[in-house]
Amino acid sequence: MARPPIEVENVTKDFGKFKALDDVSLRVPEGNVLGLLGHNGAGKTTLVNILSTLSPPTGGTARIAGYDVVRQSRQVCARIGLTGQFAAVDEQLSGLDNLVLIARLLGAGKRAAKQRAEELLTLFELTEAAKRPARTYSGGMRRRLDLAASLVGHPDVIFLDEPTTGLDPTSRMGLWQIVENLVDDGTTVLLTTQYLDEADRLADSITVLSSGKVVASGTAEELKAEVGQRTATATLADPAEAPRALEALGRAGLSPVHDEQRHAVTAPVNASHELAVVVRALDEAGIEVSGLGLGEPTLDDVYLNLAHHASESAA
Numbered sequence: 001m002a003r004p005p006i007e008v009e010n011v012t013k014d015f016g017k018f019k020a021l022d023d024v025s026l027r028v029p030e031g032n033v034l035g036l037l038g039h040n041g042a043g044k045t046t047l048v049n050i051l052s053t054l055s056p057p058t059g060g061t062a063r064i065a066g067y068d069v070v071r072q073s074r075q076v077c078a079r080i081g082l083t084g085q086f087a088a089v090d091e092q093l094s095g096l097d098n099l100v101l102i103a104r105l106l107g108a109g110k111r112a113a114k115q116r117a118e119e120l121l122t123l124f125e126l127t128e129a130a131k132r133p134a135r136t137y138s139g140g141m142r143r144r145l146d147l148a149a150s151l152v153g154h155p156d157v158i159f160l161d162e163p164t165t166g167l168d169p170t171s172r173m174g175l176w177q178i179v180e181n182l183v184d185d186g187t188t189v190l191l192t193t194q195y196l197d198e199a200d201r202l203a204d205s206i207t208v209l210s211s212g213k214v215v216a217s218g219t220a221e222e223l224k225a226e227v228g229q230r231t232a233t234a235t236l237a238d239p240a241e242a243p244r245a246l247e248a249l250g251r252a253g254l255s256p257v258h259d260e261q262r263h264a265v266t267a268p269v270n271a272s273h274e275l276a277v278v279v280r281a282l283d284e285a286g287i288e289v290s291g292l293g294l295g296e297p298t299l300d301d302v303y304l305n306l307a308h309h310a311s312e313s314a315a
Ligand SMILES: Nc1ncnc2c1ncn2[C@@H]1O[C@H](COP(=O)(O)OP(=O)(O)O)[C@@H](O)[C@H]1O
Pocket: 015, 018, 020, 038, 039, 040, 041, 042, 043, 044, 045, 046, 047
């Protein structure tokens, strides 16, 4: 049987005494999208760099299509496309010239290189801007050109490192559509993101990374079910009331957590009538609330909830 396109086993990465990755394992079956979800500094780029042979792991093994990223880096490079923080686009060259150059570097003849470049420019709706220097592109166009550049060599596996961070909502949705088209063509994708909604939309399964460790994995549905289908958030008029608010909601049968940054308490709820339970419990305890909301769980809710469970099981 063919090896899965992406396999990571017990990978660690040390920078001096600092552990950027700690015993990370995951695998991505062919044609699947894995969403690697984590805040800034979680270790996402470090893992992408290891998988794309740019930096060796300190321990453990990583394979692309069965090839070891350290010992068989040449075979690995022939199969991957990388876009992200350090994509290979030359700012001074036009979009067209960038893509032609990459195709030539990958060994295509003049005519074939031009043809591939034009194909990708059409696909990514960059035809009109094809002859302008890349430095004049908007953020969304630049991101599309990065992605096009990574696809020149028809890779089986692509790494998208925070492909939509910093993009406006329209460009973001355009990029999602492009990724979905790639996946329809059978490409295997590892996508890193800080956004639960992005992983939810694109990923078949999600691995949550926190301080270099895998803290959860499953489908978006499974992660949300752990947190609750929705999250009620009560912003406290007086942040010092947080302990009493947690106690009041606990007594009402909810599992609240404290969101210190937002001066709020949040609790997973499974039906909107539970919002009334939140209001009543806080009111009965005489706690003044300056804002109240019901929303989809965010990455922060997932983290808060995981941290909450971890501290409960440690207690
Ligand atoms: N070359 C390096 N030397 C030292 N520390 C590093 C290096 N690269 C990354 N780190 C640290 O490793 C952690 C993970 O970084 P990174 O993988 O870039 O996170 P993410 O991509 O999830 O934001 C961070 O704390 C970062 O400062």
